[in-house]
Amino acid sequence: MEGIKGKAILGRVAVGKLFYYKKEKRQVRRVGDADPGTELHRYEDAVRAAEQELLGLYEKACREVGEVNAAVFEVHRMMLTDEDYRDSVVNIIEGQRVNAEYAVAVTGDNFQKLFSSMEDEYFKARAADVKDVSDRLHRILSGQEESHGLLEPVILMAKDLAPSETVQLDKKKLLGFVTEQGSLNSHTAILARTMNIPALVGVPVREEWDGHMAAIDGETGTLYVDPDPETLALLEEKQACAEEKRRLLLELKDKDDVTLDGKRIKLYGNIGSVADVAAVLRYNAAGIGLFRSEFLYLEKNTYPTEEEQFAVYKQVAEMMAGREVIIRTLDIGADKQAEYFALGHEENPALGYRAIRICLTKPEIFKTQLRAIYRASAFGTISVMFPMVASVWEVKRAKELAAEVRGELESHGIPFGSVSLGIMIETPAAAVISDRLAREVDFFSIGTNDLIQYTLAVDRQNERLEEFYDPHHEAVLRLIEYVVRSGHTAGCSVGICGELGADTALTERFLRMGVDELSVSPAFLLEVRERIRGTDLR
């Protein structure tokens, strides 16, 4: 048995026969004294054919790995028709009177060198994309078809794998792949991750391994060639466990969030950007329980405009098609800083100028966000919640500002829907006076991360305090229970949107307390759903 270390793209296991994928060597023959007219014509035809192929690949990739990851083929198409690239090919054909193949090869090499000599890892890696495009043109010019047939399920090994090759491989027969070149940032790596294929890069592959049994351990980044029976058994078990778990969870994709005794729980997803909505929909969450609006502020150099915000909120509301979307207003400060807010240095940022405190002292920023939210509410079901509340007056003031915004919209004849107003319960103060706060709002959402850190007075960023940071601390759970009770007494619904909401060891306890909604990161939706469906509250 041989064990070779590489870098794992995905922490999964694959076991199977190795197949050495050899690219047909590109032999470029320089044909002198060619007719430029004919060669230019051949080149144009090849570009058109390549564009067609790339369009097809783009569509295939869209279906299999999503639009964002398919974009690499759009980029290839643009490289193909890039004016500098074209100018170079045309110049060589006309100036040197050579065949199109040769002109493409020289041009491709030059552009590859341009990228591979760049310092930045990202730009360096683009040389592979240029090569992919040039190889495609060259292959078409020499009249060859693309061949990517795998005859049986294999672990593919190759010196290097282009993004287009990765997408074209038959996923049913591709157990995993191992390459010598390629970085964890390459498009191929990204595609492998999205397609959920176990893969290693940086492994010095050898042609003589072709046909041998092998195993990829994605957890340790090791390729075992001719693994001994013990290693194999161990890895196969690892693999079987993971697969079984995944399969069982995926079966829950479209199932209802109902306990064994028939109580329906609202299982929602947390999102931090528009892209996350896809996962929420994929696992069929009933809504979005926490839309962190911060990214709109953190990605910018200046305050996002009402229009920019409106467009994003509207898009999310429309994508969720009537399911509830709870937008948390600006929660900046502490560990989330945007320079243009000029918040200044604070001794104690966690106890500092942040979230609702900024909103109430800079009402114009707050009202801009509220206006965008209200306008978007005409396109779906939107709720809004205010973070970091500690006192009743803060909620009253925030509600006044919301009322002002509604009044202004009305007087301008701008439509908006009915928007439920809620608050985050994340300070011990808010939890303790939750009976009073409940009279002011429609719902509570418990932010457990901050609630734990403030209740236990333990900074969660401080590694030395790890043993003191106890999310299951009785003080925290009692506060949560009290919040649920006082919320329900006043007719407020109560949800949990912090990390504790995804802690399946506590799901039953929360449901027994009467928690109406759990909102978790999309990656945990299925696990929590499984737990809900296995809970009997009788």
Add this chain to the structure above:
Amino acid sequence: MLVKEFRYTITDKIGIHARPAGELAKLTKEFQSRVKIRAGEKEAAAGRLMAVMALGIRNGQEIVVTAEGPDEERAAERLEEFFRNNL
């Protein structure tokens, strides 16, 4: 003729990477004006994908975008919006 120009500091984590560079090239072609991107000493036509990528513009780098032509006003406006939203 006056040249419209604006400065912009890249906030995208990678920089002007392939996808937005492609979209930028597409957008630029909607205008008749000549649009250029200057980063330090280097300059490239915004409509040329490879040339823009070869500038290797990274996060935090300041660039100057100029538009020159009959629709330079609108071009500069739309491009600035594009940079703010995408980069």
